[in-house]
Amino acid sequence: MYELTAVAKHYPRGRTTVTALHEVNLTVPDGGCLVVQGPTGGGKSTLLQLLGGLDRPTRGTVLLDGTDLGSLPESRLTRLRAERIGFVFQGFNLIPTLTARENVETALVPLGTKATERRSRALEALDSVGLADRAGHFPGELSGGQQQRVAIARAVVKRPRVLLADEPTGSLDDSTRDEVMEVLEARRRETEPTFVMVTHDSALADRADHLARIEHGRLTVVRTPAADGAAGETEAGRRGERAGPVEDGCPSSTTP
Ligand code: ADP
Ligand code: MG
Numbered sequence: 001m002y003e004l005t006a007v008a009k010h011y012p013r014g015r016t017t018v019t020a021l022h023e024v025n026l027t028v029p030d031g032g033c034l035v036v037q038g039p040t041g042g043g044k045s046t047l048l049q050l051l052g053g054l055d056r057p058t059r060g061t062v063l064l065d066g067t068d069l070g071s072l073p074e075s076r077l078t079r080l081r082a083e084r085i086g087f088v089f090q091g092f093n094l095i096p097t098l099t100a101r102e103n104v105e106t107a108l109v110p111l112g113t114k115a116t117e118r119r120s121r122a123l124e125a126l127d128s129v130g131l132a133d134r135a136g137h138f139p140g141e142l143s144g145g146q147q148q149r150v151a152i153a154r155a156v157v158k159r160p161r162v163l164l165a166d167e168p169t170g171s172l173d174d175s176t177r178d179e180v181m182e183v184l185e186a187r188r189r190e191t192e193p194t195f196v197m198v199t200h201d202s203a204l205a206d207r208a209d210h211l212a213r214i215e216h217g218r219l220t221v222v223r224t225p226a227a228d229g230a231a232g233e234t235e236a237g238r239r240g241e242r243a244g245p246v247e248d249g250c251p252s253s254t255t256p
Contacts, residue, residue, distance in 0.1 A: 001027070001028065001029055001030040001032075001063075001064075001065055001194065002026065002027065002028040002051060002062070002063065002064055002194065002196070003026075003027050003061075003062075003063040004024055004025060004026040004027070004050075004060065004061070004062050004063070005025055005060055005061050005063075006023050006024075006025060006059065006060035006061075007021055007023070007024040007025075007026075007050065007057045007059070007060035007061070007062060008021055008022055008023060008024070008057060008058050008059040008060055009021040009043075009046050009050065009055070009057055009058050009217075010058045019217055020043045020046040020217050021043050021046055021047060021050075021057075021217045021219075022216075022217045022218050023060070023218075024047065024060070024217075024218075024219045025219075026212065026219060026221070028194055028196060028210075029194070030065075030194055031192050031193070031194055032194055032195070032210060032225075033188070033194075033195040033196075033208075033209075033210055034195070034196045034197070034208075034210045034211075034212060035196075035197050035198075035199065035204065035205050035207075035208035035210065035211050035212070036196065036197070036198045036199075036211075036212045036213070036214050036219070037198075037199055037200065037201070037202060037204070037205035037211065037212070037213055037214070038198070038200065038213055038214035038215050039200055039215060040200060042200075042214045042215045042216065042217070043214050043215075043216075043217040043218075043219075044166065044167070044198035044199075044200070044214055045166055045167075045198070046217075047198065047214065047219070048164050048166045048196065048198050050062050050069070050070075051064075051162075051164055051196055052081065052085050052087060052162075052164050053069045053072070053077045053080060053081050053085065054081070056069070056070045057070050064080075064084075064162065065161070067080070078110075079110075082107075082110035082111060082158075083110075083111065083158070083160075084160050084161045084162055085160050085161070085162045085163075085164060086107070086154075086155030086156055086158065086160035086162065086163045086164070086193065087155055087164050087165075087166070088148070088151050088152055088155050088163070088164070088165040088166070088168045088184070089151065089165075089166050089167075089168070090166055090167035090168065090170040090171050091171060092139070092144075092147040092148055092150070092151045092171075093151065094139040094147055094150060094151060094154075095139075096138065096139050096140060097138070098138070098139075099135065099136050099137060099138055100126060100131060100134050100135050100136070100137050100138075100139070100142065100150045100153075101119065101122045101123060101126060101135040101136065102122075103139070103150055103151075103154055104122035104125050104126060104150065104153045104154045104157050105118045105119065105122045105157075106154065107154045107155070107157050107158050108121060108122070108157060108158060111158060121157055122135075122153070122157060123135055124157075125153035125154075125156060125157040126150070126153050128153065128156075128186075128187060128190070129149040129150070129152050129153045129183050129187065130149065130183065131146060131149055131150060131153065134146060134150075143176070144171055144172050144176060145172055145176035145179050145180055148168060148169075148171075148172065148180045149180065149183050152168075152180070152183055152184055152187055153187075156187045156190075156191050156193075159191050159193075160191075160193050161193055161194060162193050162194045162195075162196075163188060163191070163193040163194070163195045163196075164195075164196050164197075165184065165195075165196070165197040165198070166197075166198055167198065167199055167200065167201075168180060168181075168184060168197065168199075169181060169199070169201065169204070170199070170200070170201075177201075181204070198214075208223070209223060209225040210223060210224055210225050211223045
């Protein structure tokens with residue numbers, strides 16, 4: 001579960017500062033699924049970096065399961081990221097000199113998983129994203145959609161408590177976008193992490209039950225699901241008609 005209170009992020013830029021986030025308040029329940037939509041420069045990546053402990057807020061607190069990420073020593077933050085957080089990025093961020101399987105294995109190395117187990121779990125994860133037959137391929141030998149599926153396998157192979165996706169379909173064409181979202185959604189349902197995806201794509205946002213919008217660093221919650229008993233202020237009534245498990249709060253590649 002994430003609890004963000006009055007989170008601000010300033011970046012120094014010469015003599016001035018850029019305020020990337022203003023006073024963000026946000027809660028994402030355990031196993032919940034939030035989509036944050038907004039334009040380029042709105043603060044989406046900054047927000048995700050704070051959620052993932054890749055950066056620290058200038059002010060305010062980012063609590064993950066009660067732990068204040070902003071005040072953890074770097075070594076503990078690194079360990080927490082390795083153990084609990086899976087990332088998917090717009091640019092895939094695969095290591096070009098490693099095969100698909102080796103790329104997936106990199107997520108298990110910091111956990112001390114033995115080589116034989118790393119290998120079998122990586123192959124299993126690649127199988128789960130439909131790439132069993134591409135394990136020995138290098139990223140340069142794979143299409144964009146396939147590379148992103150390898151990145152998804154890498155993100156989920158350790159079964160993280162948290163899965164964060166920064167414009168995961170931002171570099172893909174429309175048909176590949178649907179294919180990648182389908183795989184991401186299937187892995188999310190299987191592994192049930194707390195999930196946050198940021199995107200500029202309003203088509204993806206339209207499908208989300210828990211939706212926030214971020215623009216000029218200001219975040220507003222657009223819809224909240226009511227399924228787990230949490231406040232479902234705005235859409236509570238509508239929510240009743242399409243009641244379902246909490247995970248239905250996520251965009252799915254299939255038509256709603
Ligand atoms: P988005 O992901 O929505 O496109 P970002 O979070 O990347 O937005 O950026 C939000 C704002 O913060 C932008 O104005 C951007 O220029 C600025 N920004 C982001 N990262 C840095 C940085 N490392 N240094 C200075 N400014 C930054
Ligand atoms: Mg971004």
